[in-house]
Amino acid sequence: MPIIETRELRKVFRSVKRVPGALGALRTLFSREHVDRVAVEGITMAVDEGELVGYIGPNGAGKSTTIKMLTGILVPSSGDALVAGLVPWRERKRNARNIGVVFGQRSQLYWDLPLVESFELLRAIYAVPPARYRRNLAAFVELLEMSDFLSTPVRQLSLGQRMRGDFAAALLHDPRIVYLDEPTIGLDVVAKEAIRTFIAELNTARGTTFILTTHDLADVERLCRRIVLIDRGTLVFDGTIESLKDRFGRQRTLVVTLAEPYAEVSVAGAEVVAREGDVVRLRFDRGSIGADQLIRRVADAYSVIDVSIEEPELESIIRRIYVEGYDERGRPLAGGRVAEPLA
Amino acid sequence: MLLPYVEFARKAFSREATYRVEVFTNVGSLVLRVYLLRSLWTALYAQNAGPADLPLHAMITYTTVALLMSLVLEIDGTRMIRDKVREGTIAIDLMKPISLPLYFFSDGFGQTLFHALLIVPSLACALLLVHIDVPGPATLAAFLVAFALGYGVNFFLNFLMNAVAFWTLETFAIQLVIRWVSDLLSGQILPLSLFPGALGGLVNALPFAAIYSTPLRIYIGQATGDDIVRALLVQCGWLATFAALSLVVWRYAQRRVVVQGG
Numbered sequence: 001m002p003i004i005e006t007r008e009l010r011k012v013f014r015s016v017k018r019v020p021g022a023l024g025a026l027r028t029l030f031s032r033e034h035v036d037r038v039a040v041e042g043i044t045m046a047v048d049e050g051e052l053v054g055y056i057g058p059n060g061a062g063k064s065t066t067i068k069m070l071t072g073i074l075v076p077s078s079g080d081a082l083v084a085g086l087v088p089w090r091e092r093k094r095n096a097r098n099i100g101v102v103f104g105q106r107s108q109l110y111w112d113l114p115l116v117e118s119f120e121l122l123r124a125i126y127a128v129p130p131a132r133y134r135r136n137l138a139a140f141v142e143l144l145e146m147s148d149f150l151s152t153p154v155r156q157l158s159l160g161q162r163m164r165g166d167f168a169a170a171l172l173h174d175p176r177i178v179y180l181d182e183p184t185i186g187l188d189v190v191a192k193e194a195i196r197t198f199i200a201e202l203n204t205a206r207g208t209t210f211i212l213t214t215h216d217l218a219d220v221e222r223l224c225r226r227i228v229l230i231d232r233g234t235l236v237f238d239g240t241i242e243s244l245k246d247r248f249g250r251q252r253t254l255v256v257t258l259a260e261p262y263a264e265v266s267v268a269g270a271e272v273v274a275r276e277g278d279v280v281r282l283r284f285d286r287g288s289i290g291a292d293q294l295i296r297r298v299a300d301a302y303s304v305i306d307v308s309i310e311e312p313e314l315e316s317i318i319r320r321i322y323v324e325g326y327d328e329r330g331r332p333l334a335g336g337r338v339a340e341p342l343a
Numbered sequence: 344m345l346l347p348y349v350e351f352a353r354k355a356f357s358r359e360a361t362y363r364v365e366v367f368t369n370v371g372s373l374v375l376r377v378y379l380l381r382s383l384w385t386a387l388y389a390q391n392a393g394p395a396d397l398p399l400h401a402m403i404t405y406t407t408v409a410l411l412m413s414l415v416l417e418i419d420g421t422r423m424i425r426d427k428v429r430e431g432t433i434a435i436d437l438m439k440p441i442s443l444p445l446y447f448f449s450d451g452f453g454q455t456l457f458h459a460l461l462i463v464p465s466l467a468c469a470l471l472l473v474h475i476d477v478p479g480p481a482t483l484a485a486f487l488v489a490f491a492l493g494y495g496v497n498f499f500l501n502f503l504m505n506a507v508a509f510w511t512l513e514t515f516a517i518q519l520v521i522r523w524v525s526d527l528l529s530g531q532i533l534p535l536s537l538f539p540g541a542l543g544g545l546v547n548a549l550p551f552a553a554i555y556s557t558p559l560r561i562y563i564g565q566a567t568g569d570d571i572v573r574a575l576l577v578q579c580g581w582l583a584t585f586a587a588l589s590l591v592v593w594r595y596a597q598r599r600v601v602v603q604g605g
Contacts, residue, residue, distance in 0.1 A: 068434065071437075072437075072438075073434055073437040092437065093440040093442075094440070096438055096439050096440040096441075097440045099438065101438050103435065106431070106434075106435060108435045110354060110358075112358045113354060113357070113358065117354065117357075120350070121347075121350050121351070121354055124346045124347040124349075124350040125350075125439055125440065125441055126440065127346065
């Protein structure tokens with residue numbers, strides 16, 4: 001039985017229509033005209049316990065709105081959701097006991113108090129038994145290397161230290177489900193890796209379910225087997241990273257190192273996208289020509305030292321989906337579209 | 344069950360204690376105000392401008408005790424509602440298994456306890472400048488009960504004011520107006536008996552009077568016997584009204600949470 005289940009989850013935000021200008025502001029005061037904005041348009045999905053799902057989409061796609069409904073702080077306009085057997089917005093407090101949340105851009109730690117005092121406060125909030133609290137704290141302090149700054153006031157911590165503190169804070173009560181919202185934003189490579197290792201470790205060792213919302217696809221590639229992609233409030237893709245690449249990333253690059261300095265290189269069925277000295281990059285569509293066939297054509301026409309095939313990067317696939325718009329079978333939507341401007 | 348709220352209060356207490364400069368400024372400014380008001384009233388009484396039914400020493404007692412009470416009553420634990428709604432951090436609190444109104448109350452209570460400690464040094468300093476009357480133990484006990492009830496009324500009034508942020512996101516102007524009105528009409532600055540005729544009747548009928556005026560009237564002996572009982576009952580009535588109103592407002596506010604920058 002899935003631990004998270006949503007059916008046709010939908011959220012429409014209603015706001016008073018704004019008229020620009022000073023007079024407009026005055027009119028807004030009395031105007032009863034409303035604008036409806038659909039944030040989430042009928043999301044249906046199921047997540048099993050112990051899964052680590054990457055929930056991704058461009059800015060304004062409805063990711064945060066979905067998470068807020070699953071955490072019980074937003075009431076959907078229609079549709080159902082069950083999280084660990086509870087309807088989150090009807091039983092906010094009971095649901096809160098099952099979940100942990102980490103926001104990369106917001107901290108749940110007490111700004112003025114030493115880090116460890118925030119942990120103690122959380123122990124009281126979730127009524128964590130003393131023995132379990134001590135065991136968890138000791139484990140997290142070791143895994144996240146926090147011993148040096150446990151008694152430092154949070155406002156004096158570096159971003160990397162604060163994030164590690166926030167992770168420990170979200171997990172002290174052994175939540176079954178953890179929502180991560182951009183958990184590695186702004187972190188350096190080392191801190192990112194520490195956080196990723198920590199997530200992977202908890203997922204395997206304790207079977208904690210993670211829903212990871214991020215724009216850093218390296219997070220997703222490193223951690224998630226499954227991706228749920230939403231765009232403009234609608235679910236665009238739900239499956240493994242491999243099948244995403246398979247479906248959307250049909251273009252491959254063949255990198256050829258030539259033995260002689262040919263003036264011009266051209267091969268039927270592929271397009272030269274870059275050339276640097278002896279190294280030529282050829283893009284081809286996996287559907288219309290096989291790699292072996294292409295390599296044979298190249299080798300027949302030119303003298304070659306080395307060939308390799310580059311898999312498409314998740315990042316470039318996702319970017320193309322955002323910018324161009326694809327249907328579920330990987331066909332471009334008519335007209336394409338321009339991605340939402342970065343907020 | 345109550346453990347987290349005790350912890351919230353403790354944390355708020357130690358948080359307040361970290362701002363040492365503010366502590367000294369608070370006590371300093373209070374003592375200064377005690378001195379200024381003493382000078383003002385002494386001068387006014389010397390010109391026979393003081394009210395007839397309130398001798399100078401009672402007036403000085405009134406203003407000094409009012410200032411000491413303000414150390415506690417000016418704490419607004421619910422102010423963080425406004426900040427949290429505006430910054431969107433209220434979402435994080437709502438993702439915790441706690442009752443937010445109780446959280447705000449206990450946080451404010453922790454701050455209050457710390458500031459209540461400041462009453463001692465403030466009083467000691469004030470006594471160097473002014474003499475204040477001390478009523479008998481029964482009156483003093485009634486005063487403390489009235490003070491506690493007023494504290495409750497004040498909390499819910501602040502809560503309601505700050506909860507407006509759920510609808511407007513910005514409550515500064517409203518707060519400023521209500522703060523001015525409440526300072527004047529609660530009896531913090533002047534005894535409400537100074538308001539003439541019908542105005543006096545109106546002012547006494549408003550809920551603000553429950554905050555400063557009722558406990559102070561008991562303290563300086565303007566209310567005695569049955570008057571005290573009646574005044575306390577009126578306070579209880581206001582407390583219940585505002586508490587009920589707060590519950591209703593909170594229920595709607597929670598539904599309305601639209602987190603900024605979501």
